[in-house]
Amino acid sequence: MVAAESAESIVKAIHDPSWFLRYSWLIALLPAVAAAFTLFIGKRTPGKGSVYGISALAAALVMSLGVLWTFVGGERGFYEASIPWFQIGQLHQEVGVYVDGLTAVMVVVVTSISLCVHVYSLGYMKGDVRYTWFYVVLSLFTSAMLVVVLANNLFQLLVGWEVMGVCSYLLIGHWWEDHVNSSSAIKAFITTRVGDVPFMFGIFVLIFITGFTTSNIPKISEIVSSGGASVGLVSAAALLLFGGTIGKSAQFPLHVWLPDAMAGPTPVSALIHAATMVAAGVYLVGRLFIVFLDADPIVLQIVAIVAGITMLGAALMAFTQDDIKRVLAYSTISQLAYMIAGMSMGPAGRTGAFFHLFTHAFFKALLFLGSGAVIHAVHSNNMSEMGGLRRRLPITFWTFLIGSLALSGVPPLAGFWSKDELLVVAEHEGHPVLFVVLLVTALLTAFYMTRAVLMTFYGEFRGHGEPHEAPRSMTGVLVALASVTVVAGLVGSPQLGAVFGKWVYFQELEEALFVPWVAVLSTLAALGGILIGYALYRDYHARDPLRSLGGAYALVANKFYIDDVYWKGIVRPIRDDVSSGVYWNDRHVIDGVVNGAAAFTKVVASGVNWFDLKVIDGAVNGLANIAGFTGGLLRYIQSGNVQRYAVFLFAGVVVLAVIFTKI
Amino acid sequence: MIRLPLVLFLSAALFSTGVYGVLARRNGVLVLMSIELMLNAVNINLVAFGAALHDLTGQVFALFVITVAAAEVGIGLAIVILIYRNRETINVDEVNLLKW
Amino acid sequence: MTGAEIAFVVIGVAAVVGAIRVVTARNVVRAALYLVVTLSAVAGVYLLLAAEFVAWVQILIYVGAIVILFLFGLMLTKAPIGREALDNQRRGVAFLVGLAILAGLVYLIQGAFDWDAARIDPLEGSVAAVGSSIFSRFVLPFEVISFLLLAALIGAIVLSRKEDRP
Numbered sequence: 001m002v003a004a005e006s007a008e009s010i011v012k013a014i015h016d017p018s019w020f021l022r023y024s025w026l027i028a029l030l031p032a033v034a035a036a037f038t039l040f041i042g043k044r045t046p047g048k049g050s051v052y053g054i055s056a057l058a059a060a061l062v063m064s065l066g067v068l069w070t071f072v073g074g075e076r077g078f079y080e081a082s083i084p085w086f087q088i089g090q091l092h093q094e095v096g097v098y099v100d101g102l103t104a105v106m107v108v109v110v111t112s113i114s115l116c117v118h119v120y121s122l123g124y125m126k127g128d129v130r131y132t133w134f135y136v137v138l139s140l141f142t143s144a145m146l147v148v149v150l151a152n153n154l155f156q157l158l159v160g161w162e163v164m165g166v167c168s169y170l171l172i173g174h175w176w177e178d179h180v181n182s183s184s185a186i187k188a189f190i191t192t193r194v195g196d197v198p199f200m201f202g203i204f205v206l207i208f209i210t211g212f213t214t215s216n217i218p219k220i221s222e223i224v225s226s227g228g229a230s231v232g233l234v235s236a237a238a239l240l241l242f243g244g245t246i247g248k249s250a251q252f253p254l255h256v257w258l259p260d261a262m263a264g265p266t267p268v269s270a271l272i273h274a275a276t277m278v279a280a281g282v283y284l285v286g287r288l289f290i291v292f293l294d295a296d297p298i299v300l301q302i303v304a305i306v307a308g309i310t311m312l313g314a315a316l317m318a319f320t321q322d323d324i325k326r327v328l329a330y331s332t333i334s335q336l337a338y339m340i341a342g343m344s345m346g347p348a349g350r351t352g353a354f355f356h357l358f359t360h361a362f363f364k365a366l367l368f369l370g371s372g373a374v375i376h377a378v379h380s381n382n383m384s385e386m387g388g389l390r391r392r393l394p395i396t397f398w399t400f401l402i403g404s405l406a407l408s409g410v411p412p413l414a415g416f417w418s419k420d421e422l423l424v425v426a427e428h429e430g431h432p433v434l435f436v437v438l439l440v441t442a443l444l445t446a447f448y449m450t451r452a453v454l455m456t457f458y459g460e461f462r463g464h465g466e467p468h469e470a471p472r473s474m475t476g477v478l479v480a481l482a483s484v485t486v487v488a489g490l491v492g493s494p495q496l497g498a499v500f501g502k503w504v505y506f507q508e509l510e511e512a513l514f515v516p517w518v519a520v521l522s523t524l525a526a527l528g529g530i531l532i533g534y535a536l537y538r539d540y541h542a543r544d545p546l547r548s549l550g551g552a553y554a555l556v557a558n559k560f561y562i563d564d565v566y567w568k569g570i571v572r573p574i575r576d577d578v579s580s581g582v583y584w585n586d587r588h589v590i591d592g593v594v595n596g597a598a599a600f601t602k603v604v605a606s607g608v609n610w611f612d613l614k615v616i617d618g619a620v621n622g623l624a625n626i627a628g629f630t631g632g633l634l635r636y637i638q639s640g641n642v643q644r645y646a647v648f649l650f651a652g653v654v655v656l657a658v659i660f661t662k663i
Numbered sequence: 664m665i666r667l668p669l670v671l672f673l674s675a676a677l678f679s680t681g682v683y684g685v686l687a688r689r690n691g692v693l694v695l696m697s698i699e700l701m702l703n704a705v706n707i708n709l710v711a712f713g714a715a716l717h718d719l720t721g722q723v724f725a726l727f728v729i730t731v732a733a734a735e736v737g738i739g740l741a742i743v744i745l746i747y748r749n750r751e752t753i754n755v756d757e758v759n760l761l762k763w
Numbered sequence: 764m765t766g767a768e769i770a771f772v773v774i775g776v777a778a779v780v781g782a783i784r785v786v787t788a789r790n791v792v793r794a795a796l797y798l799v800v801t802l803s804a805v806a807g808v809y810l811l812l813a814a815e816f817v818a819w820v821q822i823l824i825y826v827g828a829i830v831i832l833f834l835f836g837l838m839l840t841k842a843p844i845g846r847e848a849l850d851n852q853r854r855g856v857a858f859l860v861g862l863a864i865l866a867g868l869v870y871l872i873q874g875a876f877d878w879d880a881a882r883i884d885p886l887e888g889s890v891a892a893v894g895s896s897i898f899s900r901f902v903l904p905f906e907v908i909s910f911l912l913l914a915a916l917i918g919a920i921v922l923s924r925k926e927d928r929p
Binding site for chain 3: 664665666667668669670671672673675676677678679680681682683684685686687688690691692693695696697699700703706707710711713714715717719720722723725726727729730731732733734735736737738740741742743744745747753
């Protein structure tokens, strides 16, 4: 699809919003309510609380489809509604929804995949020690993601963003009894937080652009597009926002958390780390696209470079993984880079990127859930302990195969259409380097997925025990997702009118384009990758053939030593040197000041005490002594001698007589 | 025809002598004697005024005073004798238990 | 100056001299005897003032009983003899006080009465009148005095009784 000259639609408000639009905020609220119900009465409910989340998400999915239906029917505009939240000075914060075609697509994706995961977890998490809590956080997470997607202002988006981060942390560390899991959870949380700092600053810059009055996204977009802010400011905002994307969507250099996040339960990996949370970074760029567009062109180039590096690096790292989930994790990183690369190519690329996000969500979730079924059967994540599962887990095998073919970009499955669209945009808009990188990555993707499939499902079973197929709650979901994967791509295929582009577009509709030679090229890349993989891994028994690459293999297998750099360069110095330095400071300097103040107070107190004893008590005692002294003098009058008293008496009489006569 | 002031002078002289005696004498009996002097001076006053005013009240009261003086001397001497019995002395300087 | 006055002055001087000797005698018995002189002189003054009954009672009670009591008291208490034994150390102050009283009284008297105008005209003997006055107008004080004497009598006996120690 290419930017057309047609001025067919301008973004404007919908005249008569349907019921689904007006109550679209319920879509985000229902899962939160379900989370509360599950939290408080889940344990006492039959089924241990899973029913609330599933029913809420089913309802939310229905509503999301209703919302999407509005746009399927040809609506072009948007619906916005909000209520005031709080006000600081001139800054008015609100809570509200902004629903356009993009929002509709996103809510459908989130609710459907979340519903699949909720149902899948019935079987996968059965008997888990914290079953109810799992569903609480799962529903809460879904609610947070929906808040992000539906948000009409950056502040609300940030709130949802952070809640997602917390839920991700909680879910990765679900089995925290094992130290590895809790460490992974912390790593994920902190790494994304590192990205959140520039994100927040980006929000501040954007609020500043509005003169500190609002963080409303349409208003910000309007100010930026009408030139109300300098290019420098807008570029700064774009780069800062992109920092958040790098963290949340696991791009280089903050990609290190995603593979370790696989320590969490597989449904979590499917929902959060494939389909939704990591996609939030992409969504952010897309929603605030005007900021990126109107920034200095170097910003988009930086975005493209980051995406390109991540894409290739992650694909390479996927070759060397033994853990099946880690293969998928690196694949996710690589595919997210695809989407971001698409974003860097302008409005047409934006549509393509969101289309890829749409399709990727389904087949990546499918692949993760399928791997979950495999892990459930084999009780191990490592592909070296799998093999020959094709016959024992037939449903899992076929669905997984469909998913990996989609991911590799084999037509007519979903992945082909979305990848193809990105390649077309790259070619048409004149991004040759990106075109090559995208193509090479597609080949690599096909290769490592073939490797994974062959190692897992073909050959001889190398593990222990008797693997058996997963329960129906799990396989049912796999089948459902596989079916969607088959047809989902068709909504974007130009042959069928590229409906997707009518939902998600930037300010103007794109023209649907089909370039045959690009399509052929991408198919060839996919098939080529599959062939190479087949050749290398057809007879896989024990030793990975890639190991013969020696040093190069070691480099990639160690993830290019990036983790080690972080550990030695950042984490360890802070933990050991900085923190001990801070501790020393606290002990000696701070405590020294406090103790010194205390000692000083003691000195002053002893001085005051001396004063009190000597001076004040001295005064009081002195008065008492004076009284005693004068008393001691006066007592001599009391002589006991009557005649002396009589002397005084007569003398007094004389005196009185004299006085009275004188008066 | 005695001039009244003369009589009063006499009375005054007796009274002040009695005062001196009360204050200066150590022996308790001598103190009582000095008190008698004072009482006599008062009697002279009463009688003199009674004669000057031709009123017998002065004489009557003088009689009463004499009676009272007699009673008082009786009691006083009894006390003095008791003190002598207890302390072997009637030196009033030595009767000073109420000393500080 | 009439004859009565001359007689009065003579008797008065005797009284004063006697009084002075009472308070300055070194011998207690001599002090008692000088007291007799003074009291007798006072009785003489009463006579000059036409108060016969009072004069006679004065002699009877004072000289006849009270002085005897004093002498008995002196005898029973073995009073010492000598100036240092009889006068205490505040003689000077006492003298001053006495002098002050005398001066004050003299001042009062001479300021209150005209020297020539105030005279005493003695009347006839008045014993009968005194007696009737006591028993009519002053009967109540008379009865009270009786009680007083009774109380004094009992008190004196009680005080001077030897205690029987158990």
